[in-house]
Amino acid sequence: MMNLLEQDTELSVIGLATNGKEAFDLCCKHEIDIVIMDVRMPICDGIEGTKLIKKYIPSIKVIMFTTFEDQEYIKKAIKYGAEGYVLKDSGYDHIRMAIKSVYKGYPVFHKNVLDTMVESISENEPERPEIHLTATEQNVLNFVVEGKSNKQIASLLMLSEGRIRNIISELFVKTNTHDRTQLAVFAVRSNLVE
Incomplete structure (x- = not known):
């Protein structure tokens, strides 16, 4: 993916980390706008890496980039401040769009991730009134x-x-x-x- 991102003249890749702690260290050493974080990594996973980055450098935006649609991963990523959750099977154009949207302040979540979030919400919520849209x-x-x-x-x-x-x-x-x-x-x- 790094090679594909480097082909976009609007994007600049600063570095590559093998775990969440390395990603945090890179963020401390460089001026970084967005971190693309895998969920499963050795030593310090992407969820803990996101937690570190958002706690100490909250201006940096984090996009989770993974194959996992697990409810617990998604909940924790959002809880710790991830602005996006993109699945690895997304096309390159979607990934580029997600990066640029998150950079501009628009959160991006893959539809499957939204569906998973919806499933995790209790079914015992009171019925909402009907909403009429133009x-x-x-x-x-x-x-x-x-x-x-x-x-x-x-x-x-x-x-x-x-x-x-x-x-x-x-x-x-x-x-x-x-x-x-x-x-x-x-x-x-x-x-x-x-």
Whole structure:
């Protein structure tokens, strides 16, 4: 993967670590924006590495990059502050998009990971009231779940970024959520995604 990332002129690979502690050490020595972290590594796994990085250098964003859709790994990664969870079978374009989206502040979670998160939520939650969305709100919501940025959504729907921000704010109110990750999880859990 390192070779593929180095081919993108907008990305710069600083180093390669074999465990979470090495990744943390690299973060301490270099100016790093994003760490792509595997879950299973020897000595210090990716979850513990993420915990270290987010505790001591919270400005660094972490994307979990793994084959594991295990609920416990996902919960811990999110608990410790991972901004993304991408499966290794994702295509290269999806991985590049995830890196660039997370860099801009948009969390990205593979659909299978969102499904796993939804499954882990108790089925005993009270039923939510029916939510009515306009066609535009529905389109924006679908793109948010896909991890698209406001700019990408605006371009796809031929609307201004300001309008997209307003629509997302309206979606937060309608769904009683507070950020894009909560909105995406709510949308999948409530079958609001088309």
